[in-house]
Amino acid sequence: MSNHLPTAHDAGTVPRDPERPAGLPEIEDPLTVSTSDARALSTPLFERLRSLEEGTASYSYVRNTLVELNLSLVKYAATRFRRSGESWEDIVQVGTVGLIKAINRFDPDRGNEFMSFALPTVLGEIRRHLRDTGWSVHVPRRLQELRLDLAKASDALEQDLGRPPTPAELCDRLHITEAELCEGRLAANGFTSRSFDVPMDDENDGPGMLARRLGTDDDAFEKIENLEALKPLVAALSGRDRTILSLRFGDELTQAEIGERLGLSQMHVSRLLGRILGGLRTALLTDEPPPAAPATPAARQPGSPVAR
CATH class of the missing domain: 1.10.10.10 (Winged helix-like DNA-binding domain superfamily/Winged helix DNA-binding domain)
Incomplete structure (x- = not known):
């Protein structure tokens, strides 16, 4: 069964078409026929369609002529779904499939008018298409x-x-x-x-505006995790090492100022900071405690700033 729908350009002038069965009314262009004329012309076409064998050239010609005559019915039905988000061409194409099904099932002897019979079939075909393919996410x-x-x-x-x-x-x-x-x-x-790249409204056409409403990873969470992991590591340091860290990152003193406060040279403070920070970094990455600071006479002097 051929589903090709000839247009006026494809078919040319119907009376000169060699596939047109004898005895049918001559139709210059089925696509330009009015609705009332299409209703009148469809009656003898349906009678002839019943007498033809399905699959023959004559059968295809008569059926395609009926499709073209009643294509306005498909367009009328398609207007109900303009706001569905589906393209107009796709809706008309799906509706035309419903029209072909209605033509194949229509029995003129029952006394029904074809357009009244075909409209529910066309609408049902469009609704099924939108239900099955029109959803971005499949739901029951x-x-x-x-x-x-x-x-x-x-x-x-x-x-x-x-x-x-x-x-x-x-x-x-x-x-x-x-x-x-x-x-x-x-x-x-x-x-x-x-x-995500469309603007949130017509007034703001900046790229990616919709994506700005979505949640993103907060860098502060990583900082909190690092601080929590550092707490037991810092607590395990010696008093002098904790004092150096406090003066450097809490009071934001320079290495020279820290050395002056603790009676150490700037180079000594630099080496101590390097050892402390390197040990903490290694402990964070390997879950091993930082190496203990070597005992020094200065660290054992009671009453000195380091001992405190």
């Missing part, structure tokens, strides 16, 4: 349908009440619980997605 069908019901109920209640409905009013309208309402609203967030 129950929640997909709940999202649509919430949107319809919310619009209807807002018109009746003159204000947005409360969650309790929505639950009462749809006969659902508040937990189900929350679940449906949460699932609705998965219908569409936005790039």
Whole structure:
């Protein structure tokens, strides 16, 4: 079965088409026929379609002519989904598939009008397409349908009440619980997605504005972790080493000022700081305690600043 839909450019002038079965009305361009004329022309085409064998060139010609005659029905149905986020061309293409299915199933002997018969099929085909492929994140069908019901109920209640409905009013309208309402609203967030690089509003067109709302790693947490890891290591140092660290990083004294305070040379303070910091760095990386400071006469003098 061919699904190719000939356009006016593809088919040329219908009366000169060698595949047109004899006895059919001549149609200059099916795409330009009015709705009322399309309804009248479709009747003999459906009668002829029933007498043709499926898969033949004549069958394909008649069916494709019916598709072109009733393509305005697809476009009418597609207008209901303009705000779905799907491209107009894709919606029309999917709706055309529904139109072909309706043509294949239509029985003119039942007395139904084709457009009334075909419209639900076209709409159903578009809805199935949007339900199955239109979501950025796949959610269960129950929640997909709940999202649509919430949107319809919310619009209807807002018109009746003159204000947005409360969650309790929505639950009462749809006969659902508040937990189900929350679940449906949460699932609705998965219908569409936005790039992190789009602006948050029309007034601010800077790049990556949406990404600025997202959480990021705070460098302060790493500092806190390092300080907590240093506490037992510093506590294990000698009194003199802790005093040097306090004077250097607490009081922010220079090495010369520390040496003057403790009666040491600047070079001696520099070597002590290098040993202390190197030991702490090694202990942080290897979980080993820093090496103990060698005993010095100055460290054992009672009453000296180092002993304190």
